[in-house]
Amino acid sequence: MQNKRNLIADRIVIKVGTSTLIHQNSKVRLSVIDKLAHVLSTLKKDGKDVVLVSSGAIGAGMGVLHLGKRPVKISQQQAVSSIGQAELIQIYNEALHKYNMCAAQMLITKDVIDYPESHTNVMNSFQELLAMDNTIPIVNENDAVTVSEMDHLTKFGDNDQLSAIVTNLIDADLLIMLSDIDGFYNANPLKNPNARLISQIDHITPNIITAAGGHGTKFGTGGMTTKLKAAERILKHHQQMVLANGKDPEIIFNILSGDPIGTLFTTIK
Numbered sequence: 001m002q003n004k005r006n007l008i009a010d011r012i013v014i015k016v017g018t019s020t021l022i023h024q025n026s027k028v029r030l031s032v033i034d035k036l037a038h039v040l041s042t043l044k045k046d047g048k049d050v051v052l053v054s055s056g057a058i059g060a061g062m063g064v065l066h067l068g069k070r071p072v073k074i075s076q077q078q079a080v081s082s083i084g085q086a087e088l089i090q091i092y093n094e095a096l097h098k099y100n101m102c103a104a105q106m107l108i109t110k111d112v113i114d115y116p117e118s119h120t121n122v123m124n125s126f127q128e129l130l131a132m133d134n135t136i137p138i139v140n141e142n143d144a145v146t147v148s149e150m151d152h153l154t155k156f157g158d159n160d161q162l163s164a165i166v167t168n169l170i171d172a173d174l175l176i177m178l179s180d181i182d183g184f185y186n187a188n189p190l191k192n193p194n195a196r197l198i199s200q201i202d203h204i205t206p207n208i209i210t211a212a213g214g215h216g217t218k219f220g221t222g223g224m225t226t227k228l229k230a231a232e233r234i235l236k237h238h239q240q241m242v243l244a245n246g247k248d249p250e251i252i253f254n255i256l257s258g259d260p261i262g263t264l265f266t267t268i269k
């Protein structure tokens with residue numbers, strides 16, 4: 001049995017991926033959102049600052065529109081995302097209302113790190129929202145407006161890196177990244193049944209990057225590679241990240257109590 005971890009985290013960002021939120025048939029996993037609402041509300045009532053970074057807009061939009069496949073055309077993805085985002089936030093709000101909490105939707109673009117005025121404004125919003133007792137900020141990329149053009153690249157690209165950027169921005173202690181896998185393995189477990197879970201990483205080496213493969217479901221965008229990029233950003237800022245399985249979001253309580261769950265990325269000894 002491994003020792004308990006000493007995780008002191010008063011300000012926490014939780015990132016939840018599409019594969020955790022959306023069934024293979026594109027329906028939203030309502031039980032996961034219900035449990036997330038319970039966990040987030042409990043943490044908030046315990047005096048923690050919590051921000052959720054939620055993917056799933058495109059997946060949920062596919063469900064609303066009964067699409068079997070993710071559209072290929074960017075404009076269609078943008079349209080599907082805006083439909084799915086509305087659906088998701090409505091579901092989050094209904095779930096949070098049961099705990100006397102409400103969702104604050106924050107759709108952001110990369111401008112928040114590239115332009116000082118956008119940076120100031122997003123910081124102001126976070127500060128106000130975090131000071132409220134009954135509000136959970138729920139962040140996603142503003143898929144409907146982001147572009148990746150040479151002169152004005154506003155797209156983060158994926159929510160793994162977006163969640164690390166939010167963790168840096170609000171100076172959080174910990175990023176909990178929930179996915180459909182128990183942590184980081186020395187090979188993609190979908191392809192290698194002998195893959196072993198790595199419990200702690202303090203440095204992203206070339207071997208670790210080689211061990212990261214593609215995504216697990218038809219929805220996930222970046223797979224493990226973008227999670228490692230996020231981890232690299234977190235380590236560079238001397239923050240901490242835990243990658244764990246989000247199928248039961250109550251796992252967040254165990255992570256915060258120091259149980260050695262998933263993979264901890266940290267430089268703190």
Ligand SMILES: Nc1ncnc2c1ncn2[C@@H]1O[C@H](COP(=O)(O)OP(=O)(O)O)[C@@H](O)[C@H]1O
Pocket residue numbers: 016017018019020178179180181183184185186187188189190211212213214215216217219220221222223224
């Ligand atoms: N070394 C690895 N360790 C763990 N998972 C890996 C690894 N390499 C690739 N993967 C894949 O990454 C997937 C998670 O990424 P992704 O599908 O993008 O999830 P999410 O929607 O949560 O962002 C896992 O299901 C797994 O198949």
Ligand SMILES: N[C@@H](CCC(=O)OP(=O)(O)O)C(=O)O
Pocket residue numbers: 016017018019054055056057058059081140141143157158159160219220221222223
């Ligand atoms: N903004 C997109 C999510 C993009 C993304 O990074 O997805 P994921 O790999 O599931 O975290 C959406 O809401 O569908």
